[in-house]
Amino acid sequence: MNPGYLQISLGQLALAAGLLAVNLGLSFALKLGIERRLVVAAVRMSVQLLLIGYVLEWIFALDHPAPVLAVALAMAAMAGSAAVKRTSHRFAGIYWDSLVSVLGAAFLVSGVAFAGIIRVEPWYEPQYVIPMLGMVLGNTLNGISLGLENFMEGVAERRGFIESQLALGASRWEAAHPEIRRALRVGMIPTINSMMVMGLVSLPGMMTGQILGGVRPADAVRYQVVIMFMIASATALGMFCVVLLAFRRLFDAQHRLRTDRLVVASGSK
Template identity: 35%
Template sequence: MDADPGGGSSTPLSWANVGLAFSFIVFDGIISVTFGLGVGSGLVTAAVRCIIQLSVVALILQKVFEAENPLAVAGIAFLLNFMGTIETVVNKSKKRYNHMFPSVLIGMLGSTIPVSIIGVRYAMVVEPFWQPEQYIPIVGMLCGGAISGIVVSVTYVLKELHDNKDKVEMYLAFGASRFEACKPIAKEALRLALTPNINQMSVLGIIAIPGMMTGAILGGSSVEQAARLQMVIMFMISSCTALSSIVTTCLALAVVVDNEHRVRSDRIDARPHAVWRARSWLVERITEHLKHATHRAWKKARPMFKRADSSYRSVDSPLEDRTDRERLLPGGR
């Protein structure tokens, strides 16, 4: 392996290397099929999405890095938050509430942008803070942490208010305000949202070496600097996750429990998202059209098969017909 002067690896990776790594996913899929886990298709789909998304991002970011335009950096930061909101609302949430999309978008933008600006400018000492090579990867990691926290917290809140709303209604019936009635749910939702970050930080360094530190070491940075960089990033991710979870949890509770201290279950939608309902409808329509087309084609082709079958029998079975007639005659065998 060739090494550059900074100590990082300069060996280019080809699609053959990616294909070799993809064999690990195939191995996981085989395990899923063998044990009947039912996650094989999900693994393959996620891996294909990963390939497509990272390929597109690589093309876009290469142009942004070369341009070094703050407006382009701001556009990419907003796009990451916008796509993260779509992923959260459409794919990750089994239940949704009214105006969930703008609520989640506000929660993500209100956490990732301030934390990234303050962290990159002052904790990482990058001037200007919007340098694409530094700022965009940080915003991407913060969006990933925010998505995880929002999904966990909002899922728990909606589950409690939809499936176990009797407890909240009991508090409200005894005169508690909606803040007092929903406080236990909010506390538990935030605790669940922050637990993965706490567990991750507790094992870093001793048990696990995180990806950002590994990338910095492979890029030629000293191990000490890479470790400090990872500390800064983990603290930023943790604060971003907490802030986004708090904002979205409060907004969700404010929508589902109204100003008149009533639990509005009608504002919770437990159906699949409209995107998936539209896809299911489209698949059903296509399937119906294919069935009708196949049925019409069979009705047109069926007489041809009947004529071919009758002509085949008239040519190939005269002896059998004559034998049958002889058996019907008197004295026939």
């Protein structure tokens, strides 16, 4: 069978690893002291990817929705916790809020896209579901951590102003509204910026991957357009969801601002 692309043998992988001689050479010559970490990172990357390749092959062969869903959930859980790890503040329940938001937004948007737009048959076809959901999750993760970070930082920074509004009779929603808007606005900018320059400054990874795989460029770009719209809407939805959940944690039912529930994350800059 001719798969439409050049297959890479293990020997060729080893040859490619030889390219790292540049990094190792530089590290030795200039005494950068990063050889060990470089080797560990290279080995980890190769092993992780080779393993994932086998796992995916196995899942593709099973042709059953359960393992596809399991992988999707595992990816979502990792995205949810990774989003929180990047923020500089924490509050009790932040991991749940992030997980719920990532899960809800990515699955809802992907579901609509797979079932209603691309019309994947069967609905769980891993060839489409896993890579596309992965991309949506990865970007939703960015949106969620950005939204959370902006909201928490804004609330902490403008605490005095928010409380002065509450003290004059503003409801918690009225007092928090400007912060929520600010967080969402700032959080949407990266998506807009990346759409602006897509195809000009950057050739997106999924599209180049498809082209390498033998897909006609004209078809590959259509997939890219669809995934960008999915990413844009899932990011906005996830961000909106997580900021609302954070709002409910940081502004309690008594219309109080609870910055006492915010702690600075250990290990953040």
